[in-house]
Amino acid sequence: MWDEASYGEEVMRVDEKDWRELVREAADRLTAAGVDSARVDAEWLACEVAGVDRARLAFAPPPGPDAVRRFRDMVAARAARRPLQHVIGxxxxxxxxxxxxxxxxxxxxxxxxxxxxxxxxxxxxxxxxxxxxxxxxxxxxxxxxxxxxxxxxxxxxxxxxxxxxxxxxxxxxxxxxxxxxxxxxxxxxxxxxxxxxxxxxxxxxxxxxxxxxxxxxxxxxxxxxxxxxxxxxxxxxxxxxxxxxxxxxxxxxxxxxxxxxxxxxxxxxxxxxxxxxxxxxxxxxxxxxxxxxxxxxxxxxx
Ligand SMILES: C[S@@+](CC[C@H](N)C(=O)[O-])C[C@H]1O[C@@H](n2cnc3c(N)ncnc32)[C@H](O)[C@@H]1O
CATH class of the missing domain: 3.40.50.150 (Vaccinia Virus protein VP39)
Incomplete structure (x- = not known):
């Protein structure tokens, strides 16, 4: 089950994380929120922030704090069941x-x-x-x-x-x-x-x-x-x-x-x-x- 409090703490240590880990955590959070396509949505949001397509996400440089913050905000919006397309625009x-x-x-x-x-x-x-x-x-x-x-x-x-x-x-x-x-x-x-x-x-x-x-x-x-x-x-x-x-x-x-x-x-x-x-x-x-x-x-x- 996704733990909202620990998500904040995790983000404080983002410099230790790569996109793969962030996507996995986000997918867990979206699954807990009832999003059917949790993993795919988490990847789309990560791609949007990283500025790469899905094939290249695994090779994208680790995100800095601003990118993680933006990603976290988008995941939160999606977890609140805003449509993925609205979140991305x-x-x-x-x-x-x-x-x-x-x-x-x-x-x-x-x-x-x-x-x-x-x-x-x-x-x-x-x-x-x-x-x-x-x-x-x-x-x-x-x-x-x-x-x-x-x-x-x-x-x-x-x-x-x-x-x-x-x-x-x-x-x-x-x-x-x-x-x-x-x-x-x-x-x-x-x-x-x-x-x-x-x-x-x-x-x-x-x-x-x-x-x-x-x-x-x-x-x-x-x-x-x-x-x-x-x-x-x-x-x-x-x-x-x-x-x-x-x-x-x-x-x-x-x-x-x-x-x-x-x-x-x-x-x-x-x-x-x-x-x-x-x-x-x-x-x-x-x-x-x-x-x-x-x-x-x-x-x-x-
Ligand atoms: C299901 S959406 C489809 C939008 C777009 N064609 C698509 O496929 O993504 C239907 C659209 O028809 C518009 N609409 C509903 N009744 C209408 C009417 N009588 N005349 C013109 N547009 C109407 C709605 O505002 C909405 O934008």
Whole structure:
């Protein structure tokens, strides 16, 4: 069991310790605090302070007192169940580290599956128009921009606190739009012209128990009403209106929505609806295409 008092004393003798010992102690402390990924989190925090990647941590010079103090403060914050990404100040997504903190949803690795699915769909399109609805930190928009510097990317977000982080992460190259992603007025000028919509909206059914780390995400980013579909239901119609004929959408959803979300996409008039699972086999996202010839007449379907 971690002993808070002895941790302070131990830190007084840090000059005798290397990162390996400090990480081991921190991992014990995080385990005692109920952190599942205690060892990995301790290593990430040590890497952040040492300024090295995980492969090099074993060879990093022993930390001085300032570094140990900083490490100890970060471990204490993580032990209080602040998300690791908030403690570090960034979250990795695709090939970038995005700035995150209070008021914005921390991007999750499984959302990268939408990017993997989408990029090949843009392969034959020059200067594609891409819309990230419910953009949060801008994870999806940023990933597309990383891979397709020719894309025109729009990122829609409703919450002022999230917009602060979104503007910071998409300072160059994307258009940040403050508004309700479900409203027909939002990006109306793009109706029938969008090549790709990516969206990871709030979708957790209200009342679902969540870990302290998920509870640190804004409730408006996580919960989607009693059945989790309050945002998705109107959103699919907005998506159908935005897409050009032949345009594609990928929408992330709760693992209880493996049938409901594909059915909503069909009801919105979209074709080629496919349900996808994540790497642990859980229903995770659905994709669809707007029927029609890309060169044909454009116009909303809903
Ligand atoms: C689950 S988070 C996803 C953020 C980001 N796309 C990602 O994958 O990390 C959902 C985001 O949608 C925003 N949001 C919720 N309802 C919205 C609405 N009606 N219009 C625009 N944004 C909305 C929330 O503020 C939050 O930032």
């Amino acid at each position: 960034t979250a990795p997504f695709w090939r970038r580290d995005l700035a995150v903190g209070q008021g914005v949803f921390i991007p999750r690795p499984e959302t990268e599956l939408l990017v993997e699915w989408a990029l090949p769909r843009l392969a034959g399109t020059r200067r594609p128009v891409v819309v990230d609805l419910c953009a949060g930190s801008g994870a999806l928009a940023s990933a597309v921009m990383t891979e397709r510097s020719d894309a025109r990317v729009f990122a829609v977000e409703a919450e002022p606190a999230a917009l602060h982080w979104l503007r910071r992460n998409l300072a160059v190259g994307a258009e940040v739009v403050e508004g309700d992603a479900t409203s027909p007025e939002t990006l109306r000028e793009l109706d029938g012209r969008v090549d790709l919509v990516l969206t990871n909206p709030p979708y957790v059914p209200e009342g679902t128990p969540v870990s302290p780390e998920v509870a640190a995400d804004p409730a408006t980013a996580v919960f989607g009403g009693p059945d989790g579909l309050d945002v998705i239901r109107p959103l699919v119609h907005r998506v159908a209106a935005l897409l050009r004929p032949g345009g594609n959408v990928a929408i992330e959803h709760d693992d209880t929505h493996g049938e409901a979300v594909p059915a909503l996409l069909v009801a919105a008039g979209l074709d080629d609806v496919v349900a996808h699972r994540d790497l642990s086999g859980r229903p995770r996202f659905a994709t669809a295409r707007r029927a029609g010839d890309p060169g044909g007449p454009a116009g909303p379907t809903a």
